Amino acid sequence: MSNHDLILSVPAPARPWRERLGSAVPLLVLGPSLVASFVYVFVFTGWTLYISLSNSSLLPTYGFVGLDNYASLWANRRWNIAYTNLFFFSGFYIVGSMAVGLLLAILIDQRVRGEAAWRTIFLYPLAVSFIVTGTVWSWLYNPVDGIQALVRGFGWTNFSFALASDRHYAIYAVIITGVWQASGFAMALFLAGLRSVDQDLVKAAQIDGASAFRIYRKVLLPTIAPIFLAVAVIQIQFAIKTFDLVAALTKGGPGISTTFPAIYVYDLMFQRGQIGEGAAAAIMMLAALAVVLVPYSFWVVWRRRKEAGHG
């Protein structure tokens, strides 16, 4: 075998180490984030799931008790109030903020003057924390100093507006404040949707003599129907996670009348030292989110595929 042959039979020369390192760089850079996200999403969830199946009370312990925590959670009157509130609140909050948001979007869409200024006004609550909003509204609801006092000062002396301090109506105080905060968000998304509708469609309808009302009902709103669903899904998410707003506005009261699941989790874990049951409640929150988001994600993927198929 000549030297020549030998050289030829040698496998392709190894790539220089710099190049090999170079091709590994993306993975090395991404690695820490991947690990962190994996831990955050899967390990943390699994961990809390495990705690929810354990006999943890003041500190996490790992004696397995099966579904006991879930049983006692669902037997608890306060949890009952919490998820009833969640359903009630979600319904009004979503419908209310979408209705107001849509109205504002349509109003602004009428080529009004100073559009940017109107938009800025309706959206600013989103920049502010729920803590700030909740605190300020709790003052407005205060019967001695707030809206009630104002109207009575006008001479309507038996006017009553003490939402936040009445256990039957406090949930409406949360709803009103929530709608106030979130309508601008719905407006922004609806407006973006209305603006993205093909103007030729609108022009065609106008030439056919359709009234503005008909154009909205028959052309514009059906076209932006997916946005309605997107807004609703996002609002449901907010509703399920509602914590700050209630913490600042009513603190879950009066009594326990405005307890929400998120408030309940916090209370069990950090005030009452019932970590196991608190974890069970947290898992129920996650389950509620999954019930909403999993079908929605499938629907979004399905729609994209369909669109891609048509395109």
Added chain:
Amino acid sequence: MADVSLDQSLDHRAATVAARRHFLTRFVIYGLLVIFAAIYLIPLLVVVLNSFRDQQEIARNGLISLPRSFRLEAWGQAWSSYCIGGTCEGMQRNFYNSLKMTIPATIISTSVGAMNGYILSKWRFRGSEALFTCMLLGVFIPGQISLMPWAFILGNLGLSNSVYGLVLIHVIQGISFTTLFCRNYYVSIPDDLIKAARIDGAGFWRIFRKIILPLSSPILIVTVIWQFTGIWNEYLFGVVFTSGQQQPITAALVALTASGTNVRAYDVMSAAVLIGALPPLLIYLFGGKYFVRGLTQGAIK
């Protein structure tokens, strides 16, 4: 001749009816807008005015009333001398805590997100889409799920009751958001640009520095605004993992307004609320366009 004038007068009448109708519609549109604007602005106005009113005057005339007194002291008190739970230092420490938490967490999570987005859009490898989907799940996990694990981890790292612990939490939590934002933006940068650069011998970092980064300012602004307002306004982790002097401003505001004295110091509390609301409000006013863009992008994608 007569016919023509009749036609004209009919036209004229139709025109006036149309004009009247047009005017009426415009009136209704602007009227509704003004009513809603009032509903949105009055709470803010009430707080601003009350922060300059005299406490006794508020007690006498109610919260919602035109100011009949003017003083600046409430701001000073809220900033540096009002008592919350025994310590009389106002909100300044909590304000700085929020800054110390928000600025590093925003910078780190945005930088990491930009790198991740760059890799997941321009250096795809087998399985990278699946990994991206897994990272996305982080966006939806409610904070309550991670409370116990974080308590354990922060305790073991010696970061409980510390602003740095909150920085860690917000960085890890924020990565899913920032990666999502940046990745979806970088996808729209043509791959041919990257290919051409690679043929010219540019590597991973050079392409990022010379091509991606100069094109990134819109998405980086959106991401920074989103992260800053989100982290500044966050309450749950702040109230769970810090106490007293270590609390960020949101948690301190709740403690302040809950501290039940007989006379409610609405003037000082109003100023305190505004101090807590001001940084994100200013960002919103000056970067409104980007704020809205982040909102709609974060929502629809």
